[in-house]
Amino acid sequence: MNPLLSLTDVCRTFPVSDGFFSRTKTLHALSNVSLDVSRGETIALVGESGSGKSTVAKIIARLLDPTSGTIKLGDELIDTRRRAPLSYRRRVQLVFQDPFGSLNPIHTVAHHIARPLLRHGLATTEDVIPRVHALLEQVELNPATFAERRPHEMSGGQRQRVAIARALALQPELVVADEPTSMLDVSIRIGVLDLLRSHAEDNDTAYVLITHDLGAARYFAKRIAVMYAGRIVEEGPTRSVLDGAAHPYTKLLLESLPQPDRPLGAADEDDDRRAGGAPVTVDPPPGCPFVDRCDRAISACREAMPEIRRVGAEHRVRCHVL
């Protein structure tokens, strides 16, 4: 069966200028990203800030156009030079990180959820209220208590649930959730992830979770893609990637996570080098962008970008040294 969403060799560049007289340079935010998402699949895109994961989210949601490469939704090849039609926006919905900024302070909860239903013709002014109430119940907010509240009268977790109800109102086939729990307290994160996961399972809805939190990725997603410097460097079933990481960057990421039962040692030179500079994405040199931070780099790593290689069933890595 065809995947629901298919990105092929998607690139996105931005022109940058150092100063008035200098030559314009090119920032490579995304380079040759290919990603298939099946119907009902949950996939997490992880990586540090600047890795390109949010750029992928924006491109999937059609808030940003790729410079080159193709996007297919179902059997339809998307014309990325045209504005996304209403039908695309109905099928693909976005949940943002900041539940304080994504809701309008002057509108009630009911208004936020009713608006997309009316705009897309999925409800009329007569029958919209029961639909809104059903959606609030779906995100475990009591309609009698919350329907007439305004954003400032709710906690961060409650606001994020409203933002989710709004996204689910259109019964999308794909939801892109960009760090949906990173601004929430630890004790309530699981509740929000549980909600998204049960929605994915019950409705066969696909989810792309953008996160820097590998714990959240493990908890939520069946598949994981690790991004570095605008490329997917490792991809596979979540457990296989997190328990058997093959790319040196994925390994470094996992080693760096806080371990409550292991005291932190003092730093040495190597720690500083590995933590060192962000990768060069403006007019980058050839070769692997991770080379300066990598413990296992060989000369080939500076010469050419590694191809994607298979290291297990469904588990792929972009590295010369394996």
Add this chain to the structure above:
Amino acid sequence: MMDDEPVLEVERLSVAYLTGRGAVPAVDEVSLTIAPGEIVGLAGESGCGKSTLIRSILRVLPAPGAIIGGDVRIAGQDVLAMSERELQRLRWREVSWVSQSAMSSLNPVMTIGAQIEDVIEAHEGRNAKATTRAGELLDLVGVGARRLSAYPHELSGGQRQRVGIALALALSPRLIIMDEPTTALDVVVQKAILQRVVALQQERGFSVLFITHDLSLMLQLCARVGILYAGRLVEMGPASQIARAPQHPYTRGLLGSRLAHDSSGGSPRPIPGTPPDLLHLPPGCAFAPRCDRAVDDCRRSVPRLPTTAAEHRVACPVVS
């Protein structure tokens, strides 16, 4: 000052925000002592009072916040009784502060070298060695003396946070308060910076009060830790004991809701309910409405940490 005199003593400190809707008790009778050379952590979720607590300790609490009771002593000196001039002498020299965002605490139009020299000269007067010392400090924190003439915007977030730590070290204070110093950074950078703090601490022997919402990180970095809930300390003890055997139901809930990246810890569970509204705190234990072990006693009076000398203490009538 005696060598074993505490660097920080907070005694039954209470702080409230006096708003039009009533007094919001942000910190409620918190007591805390830090010995020389100790790294102590405080963790809790938003609204637990951790930021208010350190702002009160540093006397930079914004209005309408007010200290309504208790004592704070830094290196034996009564901070709450100090004049603004005395406070200026105290800050940087005895206690310094690394905030969450070094970007907002660094001056964007001054080189980082000049900013470090500024701190040194403001306290010690014109000083021919200030530049050399600024360079040494940048070497110490892993930025490198060659970046003395860099401006903040030329540095990465991690490098800027290292400059913040260099500033905090400039006058060799006895206590450094770190308020979520790595929250805005990626995990690889976070680990390297905190390992650098550990190395510097071992070399120079200052004390650290580390504030975070990340329990795992705190348990890994600190020797002794406290858990705050609704402005009250609910558990305090050695990090190793709390990591292995947390006692307070809230601490257990926090550790149990941790999303591990590996297969450790079994399946995580959320803490039911929502954090309390400080304007309408329930009587007794603020956690009781979310606690599956609460009994009638919990709703009668506010449980406090026992004042015994025990290392591991819990403010809960059910488990203690």
